[in-house]
Amino acid sequence: MSGFLTVTVLLAAPLLLAAAGELLLERAGSIQIGVEGTMLLGAFTAFAASQRGASPHGALLAAASTGLLAGGAFALFAVAGRADAVLVGTAWNLVGAGATGFGYSLLAGATGSVLEIATLPPVLFGLPAAVLVSFVAPVALELFLTRTRPGLAVAAAGENPLALEALGGSVVFVRTAASLVAGAFAGAGGAVLVLTVSPTFVEGVTAGRGFLALALVVFARWKPLRLVPGALLIGGATALAYRLQAGGATRIPYSVFLALPGLLALAALAAGRGRGGAPKALGTPAP
C-alpha cells in the first residue's frame, strides 16, 4: 500500500474506535461528550505503560482498561447517578486534559525532550492488527445492534426506555454496559494514535479527535457502517494536510480540509429528518 493510503488508514483507526464506542452509547440513549478526555487518558496510559517497559500490545491493553474505568466513572455519575450527561462530559474533558497533563509532567519532568515509544508491529499491508480490528468494529457493532437480543435492548434503551423497563429490562444496566464498552474503545483509540503515527505523548496529543468522533457519529446518523467512509474521509484529509505541510505548501491553508468533518456533520444534521436520525431518548436520564 502506498504511504498516503497507509497513513490515511492509520489516522482513521483511532477515530473509528472512539466513534464506534460512542455510537453504541448514544444508541443506548446516553451521550458522553467527554470522548476527548477518555482518548487522552488512553493515549497517556499507553505512553506511560510503554515507558515502564510494556510491549505495544500490553500498552494497548492498559489503555483500554483505563478507558473501561473512565466509562465506569461516567456511568456512575451520568447513568446511575442521573446527573446531566452533557455536563458530566464537559467536566470529564477537563479531568482528562488535566490528569494527563499532570501525569506527563511528573513522568517526563521539565526536560522537554521527546520520549519515543515502540509502535505496534505491522501484520498485513503494513498495518498493525489493532488497526485492522478497528475496521471490523463497525461491522460487528452493526450485527450486534440488528441481529442480537442485547443489541435490541440497546436500541430500546435509546428509543423507548419506558418500554424496556416495562418488559423487565433495566435501562441503567444497558447504558452502564454500553458506557464501559464505549470507554474501553475510546481509550484504545487514544492508544492506537500514540502507538502508530505519532509514537510519543504530548499534552493534548489527541488534538480534538474525540470531538471529531462525536461529529462522525452524527455524520453516520447513528448507523455503524456509515462510520467507515466518514473516518476514511477525515483520515485522508488529515494525511493530505500533513503532506502539504511537509511539502512546504504553506500558501494553502491546509487546515481548511480539517473543517470538512464538522461542516459535513452539520449538513447531515440539517438534512436528516426527525432530529437528524438521533435516538429519541438521546441524553434523557434513565427512568
Place this chain on the structure above:
Amino acid sequence: MRTPPRVLASLVAAGTAVASLALLALVAGASPLDALRSLAAGSLGSRAALGETLVRSTGLVLTAMAGCLALKAGVLNIGLEGQFLAGAAAAAAAGAALPAAPLPTRFLVLAAAAAAGALWVVPAALLAEKREVPEVLSTILLNLVAATAVSGLVRGALRDPAGDYPQSRPLPDAVRLGPLLAGSRATAAFLFAFAAAAGLAILLAATPLGLKLRAIGLSPKAARAIGLPRARLRLLAFAASGALAGLAGGLEVLAVTGRLYDPFSAGVGYSGLAAALLGQAQPVPSAAAALVLAALGAGSSAMQRDTGVPAALASLVPGVVVLTVLAARARAARSAP
C-alpha cells in the same frame, strides 16, 4: 435546621477542591501547605500576580455569564468555545483593518466580536427550532468548525505577511487596551466583565425579560400556556449567550493578545461553562467561581516553579469539583419529595 442546599453545594465544592489539591500535591511529592501557599502567592500575593488573575478572569467571567444566561433559559450552549473563537477572529480582523482611532475602533471591534459570537450560534438555534436537533450536538460541531476556521484564517486571509509564524496582523498600539497600573498586566477589560455580570444578575432577577427567560427555562409548558413566545425567547437566549462569549474573545484580542494565532484558546469556553455550573447558573456566584478558576490558573505556574507540582492541576481540580457537585446535586434532587 437543615442546611440550605446552596450552602451545602458550596461546602462540597470547596471541600473537594482543597482535598484534591492536597492529594495531588502529595502525589507530586510536595507538601500540600507549600503548594497552597505558592498558589496563593502566585495569584494574589503581589500586584503582578493579582493582575494576572484579573487578566485571566475576563474571559472566564464573560463565558461563565454566557453559560448562566443559556442555562437559565434552558438552552444547552456547549459552543461557548466556538463563539469565543468567532469573536476573537472578528476582533482581530476588524482591529487590523480599521483606522487607529482608539475609541470608535475599540467600540467597533467589540461590536464585531459580539455580533460574530451571536451569529456563530444561530445555526444551532435554527436546527434546534426547525429540526429538533439537540443543540449539544450542533454547538460542539460549531466549536470544531471555529477551531479549524481560526487555524485557516491565521494561515490565509488574516495572515501577517511580516511575521514568521502563522498569526494575524497586530492591532495598532493606540487601539489596544493598556495596563491600568504600572507593574500589572491588568487592563480595564476585567471591569467590563464584572459589569456584565452585575448587569446580567439584574436582568435575570429584576426585569420582565429576565422573568420570561427564566420561565421558559423552568417550565417550557407553563411558559407556553401563559402565551410566552418560546421560540423567540430561546433564539434571544442563544444569541445573547453567543454575544457574551464572542465579547470575551474580542476582549482577549483587544486587551491581552493584540492578534489572533493558532491555537488561540486553551478551552476558556469549557472552563467558563464549568464556572457557570459551579455557580448553579446564578450570575454572581458563577462570576465568583470564574474568579477562583482564574486565580487557580494564574497561581498554578508559580506553584509548578516553586514546588514542582504540575500546573495542569488547574484544569484537573475544576473538573473533579464539577463532577462532585453535579453528583451531589443529582442526589439531592432525587431525595427531594
